[in-house]
Amino acid sequence: MSTLTTQDLELLRRPLHGFLSVAAGPVPPQPRPVWFEATDEGTIELFTDPASPKVRRLQCDPRASLVVAAPATERERWVSVTGRTTVDTDDARELVERLAARYWDLADPTRARDLAELRAGTWLRIVLHPEKIARLEF
Template sequence: MTTLTAEDLEFLRRPLHGFLTVAGWPVPPQPRPVWFEATDEGTLQAFSVADSPKLRALRRDPNASIVVAAPVGEPERWVAVAGRVTVEPDGARELCARLGARYWDLDNQANAGALAEMVDMDLVRFVLHPETVRRYSI
């Protein structure tokens, strides 16, 4: 399957961590947790500091995957999306702010301050375009 279903999108719109694996970096592959957003177009987008190792690797080889799993205490469920990534020059700060509000309690001043610092960083947005979607649920 190459597209996300309505059920996938509902699941992926929860504040769950995605585990990003980038082709060719590091070796052996070591997934990294990321905040992400499922879009209405059926892509997944995230952000990173512009000079991060994962973005350097994605510029060399744009293949990546994100796996998202249900948390402990829920029936087993996961969605794995693999495909090509595009690095986009716009929208990273807005995405960071949106995701910060989704993942953190911003009434907590420490969280709000940390998010403000993140938004001010040199960020870029990257978009994973699904080529393969696999899923499992009980």
């Protein structure tokens, strides 16, 4: 199945970390925690620094997967999204803003300074287009 369900979106729209693995990385893949956003179009978006190794790897092989799990204090639940990615600069800054507001309390002066640093950076937007979705809930 390549479509996110309502239950998938419920989990993916929480401020949880996702673990991104890219296909052209070391064997075995080495997942990295990332902020992400599940869109109304059914894609997953995240941002990264243009110099990030994941960008070079995705240029060689655009396949990636993202796994998101509920916290250990809840019943077991996870969603895995696998597919091809696109990488571009379109809307990257807006994505940074949305995700910072989702993951941080921007009323906190430290986080407000952190966001100012992010605003000063250059970012790329990675879009994961689901081809396969796996899930578990019990």
